[in-house]
Amino acid sequence: MKIQILGSGCARCNQLRENAEAAARELGLQYEIEKITDFREIARMGALVTPALAVDGKLKLVGKVAGPEEIKPLLEAS
Amino acid sequence: MPSVFTPYEVFARWAVERVFGLDPATRLGSSLEFFFYDVPKVLTLLVAVSFVVGTLQTWLQPEAVRRILGGRRLFFGNIAAALIGIFTPFCSCSAVPLFIGFLKGGVPLGVTFSYLISAPMVNEVAVALLWGLFGWKTALTYIGFGVALAIAGGVVIGLLKLEKWVEPFVWEVPAGAGELESMPLRARLREGWRSTREIIGKVWPYIVGGIAAGAFIHGYVPADLVMRWAGPDNPFAVPVAVILGVPLYANIAGVLPITEALAGKGMPLGTVLAFTMAVTALSAPEMIILRNVLRPPLLAVFIGVMTAGIIAVGYLFNFVL
Numbered sequence: 250m251k252i253q254i255l256g257s258g259c260a261r262c263n264q265l266r267e268n269a270e271a272a273a274r275e276l277g278l279q280y281e282i283e284k285i286t287d288f289r290e291i292a293r294m295g296a297l298v299t300p301a302l303a304v305d306g307k308l309k310l311v312g313k314v315a316g317p318e319e320i321k322p323l324l325e326a327s
Numbered sequence: 328m329p330s331v332f333t334p335y336e337v338f339a340r341w342a343v344e345r346v347f348g349l350d351p352a353t354r355l356g357s358s359l360e361f362f363f364y365d366v367p368k369v370l371t372l373l374v375a376v377s378f379v380v381g382t383l384q385t386w387l388q389p390e391a392v393r394r395i396l397g398g399r400r401l402f403f404g405n406i407a408a409a410l411i412g413i414f415t416p417f418c419s420c421s422a423v424p425l426f427i428g429f430l431k432g433g434v435p436l437g438v439t440f441s442y443l444i445s446a447p448m449v450n451e452v453a454v455a456l457l458w459g460l461f462g463w464k465t466a467l468t469y470i471g472f473g474v475a476l477a478i479a480g481g482v483v484i485g486l487l488k489l490e491k492w493v494e495p496f497v498w499e500v501p502a503g504a505g506e507l508e509s510m511p512l513r514a515r516l517r518e519g520w521r522s523t524r525e526i527i528g529k530v531w532p533y534i535v536g537g538i539a540a541g542a543f544i545h546g547y548v549p550a551d552l553v554m555r556w557a558g559p560d561n562p563f564a565v566p567v568a569v570i571l572g573v574p575l576y577a578n579i580a581g582v583l584p585i586t587e588a589l590a591g592k593g594m595p596l597g598t599v600l601a602f603t604m605a606v607t608a609l610s611a612p613e614m615i616i617l618r619n620v621l622r623p624p625l626l627a628v629f630i631g632v633m634t635a636g637i638i639a640v641g642y643l644f645n646f647v648l
Contacts, residue, residue, distance in 0.1 A: 259420045288619065292427040292500050297389035299421050308506075312389065312421070313518075314525070 250327060253283045253306070255291045256299035265300045265314045272320035280324075332368055339364035358546030365538045365584060369459035370531065376455040377526045382519030383414045389425060390507055396442065397433040401485045404438035409477035412445025413470060416522065419447070419613035426620050427497050436493065437485020443617075444633065445477035448608040452530055453579050457603065460587040461596070468644075469600055476604070476636045483632050484625075492625035533581035541584035545591060553592040565641035568598050569634060572605030579606045601641030609633055 252269050256262030266282060273280045285291060285303075294303060298312035302320065304327040310320070342363040343349050349356035392411055396404060422443065429439040449470050458466035510518070557564050575582055586599050609630065618626055 257420050259418075261418075261420075288423040288427070289496065289500050291424045292431070295428075297393065297421070297425050297428040298418070299424060313521070 253303040255285045255301040262300040272317040335368045354546040358542040361545040362542040372459040373455040376451045377523040380451045381522035385515040393432040405441040405478045405481040408441035409445040409474045413449045417446035437481045440484045441477045441481025449473040456583040472640045492622040530580040537581035537584035541588035544588035550592040557594040568602035569605040572602045595645045597641040597644030604637045
């Protein structure tokens, strides 16, 4: 699966990426990380605030740095 | 007179006299008392305000705000946008996607601006600090003037019909719609606590550093020096405070305690309010980010309207009220 982190490379986005990777590793998922920094793309995907997390183009989480435990069910459901 | 803050006074007095063995009437003693009174008090208030706002904002996620404001008319839309902005946090890193998303969701340009002004200006850090350092009346005055300015600024931009100065690509982006998540109350409270931890974790060094600097001014800087530069007799104090405030983005937590110490030595409150508004609403990084979606004339109108409004608030408060 493709885990996408939406945001302009701020500290909170990096934290979200680390948490998402930790969640994916603990679940033993095959994944790749994509950072989406272009705000046109961010708007197109429907995120109004960053950081946001999407899986395979579908928005899962908007505007908060969720912890690994909170991200796991989002990844499992995808 | 005992108040909710009496325990903090007792603690500060105890720390100075018993722990440091100093007389609070000495310079060092009065600086330390200032420090040990303000730090716990401001941090407590910040936790309380952040938690309340952090919980309330779960009902006002940007997607929900967009639906509330979509298709609203001038005036009523601006009032709603400015009021909602009180309860929603704002990071300048989100300004652009939010701007595009609102316009594409049918929120009028002027209404969008009311929100873009109110959300960063009336934020939990500024309100908690003003409350802790200057009292709840000052905090409420700040919120009131902030909302009024957000309404007025948005209405002016709306009436001028400046849509032509929005970067054309904004209208062409096919903006997707997000989903509204429903949450049980427990989850909302957890969310409030999370955002509180995030805010405190980010700003506490600024608060401690700022209060330390304020404590130094409190004990060591003579009042006539402050009166000469920032006192009510200097008619340029307000605009100068506004200009100084613009590059200080995100350091409101570190800067306000210093202004408190200056206010204690004669700087008028209107100057404090104008300065705080300039720091929160006219930040240089946000202007640079907004340049991505606003063509220069619209950005100039926005900055001009805000600067004039903030200076007017400062003068109004200092010389009329």
